[in-house]
Amino acid sequence: MAETYTDTPLLTDAFDRALLLATDHHRRQLRKGTEIPYVSHLLSVAGLTLELGGSETEAIAALLHDAVEDGGGQPMLERIEREFGPDAARIVLANSDSDAEPKPPWGERKRAYIASIAHKQPDELRVSLADKLHNARALLLDYRTHGEALWSRFTSREGTYIRMYYRGLYDAFDARRDALGERAIPALEELGRTIDELDRLSDGAP
Numbered sequence: 001m002a003e004t005y006t007d008t009p010l011l012t013d014a015f016d017r018a019l020l021l022a023t024d025h026h027r028r029q030l031r032k033g034t035e036i037p038y039v040s041h042l043l044s045v046a047g048l049t050l051e052l053g054g055s056e057t058e059a060i061a062a063l064l065h066d067a068v069e070d071g072g073g074q075p076m077l078e079r080i081e082r083e084f085g086p087d088a089a090r091i092v093l094a095n096s097d098s099d100a101e102p103k104p105p106w107g108e109r110k111r112a113y114i115a116s117i118a119h120k121q122p123d124e125l126r127v128s129l130a131d132k133l134h135n136a137r138a139l140l141l142d143y144r145t146h147g148e149a150l151w152s153r154f155t156s157r158e159g160t161y162i163r164m165y166y167r168g169l170y171d172a173f174d175a176r177r178d179a180l181g182e183r184a185i186p187a188l189e190e191l192g193r194t195i196d197e198l199d200r201l202s203d204g205a206p
Contacts, residue, residue, distance in 0.1 A: 011056055014084060018060040021083075025067050025076070031138070033153035041134060042066070048130035053183035054123065060084050061091035062127045069096040087123070094124040095131060110165045117172035122179045129180065132169050133187050136194040139166075143201055163202065166195045 022042050029038035046062040054062070064084075068077045081089035094116070097109045120128060139162075143150050154162060170192050177185060 011059070015056055015060055015063075018063045018084060018088075021079075022063040022067065025064075025072060026070065029070070033150075034142075038066075041138075044134045045127070045130045048134060048187065049127055051183075052126045052130060052187055053181055054126045054130075057085065057087050058091060058123050058127055061088045061095070061123075062130060064088070064092050065095040065127055065131060068092055069098055090121075091124050091127055094120055095128050107161070110168075114165070114168045114172050117169070117176060120176070120179075122181060125173070125176055125180050126184055129173055129184060129187055129191070132166070132173075133191045133194070136166055136191055136198070140194050140198050140201075143198060148202070163195065163199055166191075166198070170195055 023039050026038045026042065030036060031038055031041060042063050042065075045065065046059045049058050049062040061084075064080055067080070068074075072079075077089055077093060080092055097113045098104055103109060117125070117128065139150070151162065170188075173180065173188055173191065177188060180188060
């Protein structure tokens, strides 16, 4: 597809600085159970956020959405607000399931996250949907590669619980489809199809 150009940059040096901060903070992390740099997830979520109609601030928050809960804590949240503004910090906080150490139990955190979707602002919702869609895509791809062995990566040890979590996420997002905006609806529908396919494959596993 041919590129088009605008007279005004759509992404500023703030996005570049957020990318550097994200890569610096997460450069030693891998995606769970893989040899894939964790930064690949952050880049994908930022890209999806922009495709859903998100602003540069939302894309910045997407790059940094795990920085607070993955070791950055309150100092990282304050840095994000200082360097990228209160809206970026708010979106990051809304998409952090816990910055406590040790973290609360897996099920407690996930139930709280699902419940929080009902109260998220539209920009927070778009980043959240982009995050969960990319995670669901990765789960489906890994299941096709590794089968039921995939679930042994997770603390819960039960693929059924993880699939139930994603089903709960989809239902919560679906209830907020008006707030997500028209451009985000295809991504919401893709999330539903991805969960359906993961259920179909896993339920048919030996």
